[in-house]
Amino acid sequence: SQQGEEDPQALSIQEGENATMNCSYKTSINNLQWYRQNSGRGLVHLILIRSNEREKHSGRLRVTLDTSKKSSSLLITASRAADTASYFCVVSGGYNKLIFGAGTRLAVHP
Amino acid sequence: DGGITQSPKYLFRKEGQNVTLSCEQNLNHDAMYWYRQDPGQGLRLIYYSQIVNDFQKGDIAEGYSVSREKKESFPLTVTSAQKNPTAFYLCASSPGNSGTAEQYFGPGTRLTVT
Numbered sequence: 001s002q003q004g005e006e007d008p009q010a011l012s013i014q015e016g017e018n019a020t021m022n023c024s025y026k027t028s029i030n031n032l033q034w035y036r037q038n039s040g041r042g043l044v045h046l047i048l049i050r051s052n053e054r055e056k057h058s059g060r061l062r063v064t065l066d067t068s069k070k071s072s073s074l075l076i077t078a079s080r081a082a083d084t085a086s087y088f089c090v091v092s093g094g095y096n097k098l099i100f101g102a103g104t105r106l107a108v109h110p
Numbered sequence: 111d112g113g114i115t116q117s118p119k120y121l122f123r124k125e126g127q128n129v130t131l132s133c134e135q136n137l138n139h140d141a142m143y144w145y146r147q148d149p150g151q152g153l154r155l156i157y158y159s160q161i162v163n164d165f166q167k168g169d170i171a172e173g174y175s176v177s178r179e180k181k182e183s184f185p186l187t188v189t190s191a192q193k194n195p196t197a198f199y200l201c202a203s204s205p206g207n208s209g210t211a212e213q214y215f216g217p218g219t220r221l222t223v224t
Contacts, residue, residue, distance in 0.1 A: 003152075028212050042114075042200055042215035043153075088152060091208035097168070100145075100152035 004032070004072075004089035005102040012107045019076040021049040021104040023089030024069075034074050037086045037103070046074075046087075079108045087092055113137065114216035116201050123195075123220045131186045131219045133201035142184040143202040143213065146170060153200060159184055188221065195223045 007022045023032070031050045035043040049056045049065045049072070056063045062075040075077055086103040114135045141160050145153035153199045155168030159178040160168065173192025178184050184203075188195045198220050200212040 015176065034214065040198075040218070042116075042217045042222070043202075043213075045212045045214070048212055097155060097158075098210065100154075102150065102152045 003099045004091045006087070006089050006104040008100045008104060009040065009102070010105045010107070012109065013079060015079060015081055015108055015110050017079055017108075019079050019106055019108070020091075021074045021087055021106070023072045023074070025072075025089075025091045026070065029067075031065075032072050032092075033090040033098070034061075034063060034072075035088045035090055035100075037088065039085070043088065045101070076106075079106075081108050081110050084108045114201060114203055114214055116199075116216035118219060118220050119217065120134045121221060123157055123221070123223050127223075128187055128189050129171055129195075129220070129221065129223075131188065131199055131201075131215060131221070133184045133186065134182055134201045134217075135184075135201075135214075136182060137205070139203035139214070140181070140186065141204045142178070143204075144168075144174075144176065144184070144186045145202065147156045147198040147200060147218075156186065156199075188223075195221060197221060209220050214215055 002069050004025045007043045022090045033048045034046045044051045047058050047063050060077045088103045089101045090098045143158040144156040147153050148212045154170050157176040161164035175187045200218045201216040204211045204213045
């Protein structure tokens with residue numbers, strides 16, 4: 001399976017701390033994306049990193065990609081209570097398909 | 111105000127009834143997708159469409175049907191043949207017809223069948 005697998009499954013931190021989520025996958029990819037889902041809502045695209053990129057930033061988000069280890073990480077700096085959500089690592093599973101992992105549930109406590 | 115709309119937000123049906131979930135987008139996107147999400151799980155692809163009047167089965171198409179008569183609309187019918195229809199259903203769209211591009215999601219429809 002090419003599915004991205006997130007680690008940890010759940011993460012609980014205090015506001016202001018950094019949150020790091022990891023993702024591993026099994027085959028070669030075109031790109032890797034991270035999405036956020038607030039409870040009971042649709043998904044929101046956060047960032048896309050291509051296979052020839054190693055690091056990408058967007059505001060308080062930093063994503064790294066190591067294709068030799070088939071892994072990626074999402075770092076959220078200075079977390080806020082509003083960052084509480086599930087975060088999904090999504091790999092391109094061949095033409096016209098995205099493959100979603102089960103997600104990391106992040107809880108940020110005030 | 112551009113985006114994807116899904117209606118209704120909550121839907122309740124009796125077992126044995128077909129039900130149709132609505133998905134509309136005004137983003138002028140070519141591709142549209144339907145996913146199913148079960149509690150604590152990721153999304154699984156039901157059907158997708160790259161262009162009007164054409165659609166393809168995803169990983170879990172059994173018990174579902176779709177149509178794509180207009181670019182803006184991609185309704186999903188959950189038929190009585192779907193054994194476990196209770197789930198959260200998400201519709202998405204993306205520009206172009208590459209399924210590996212960023213996808214834009216609707217707010218979802220939570221279907222409960224009793």
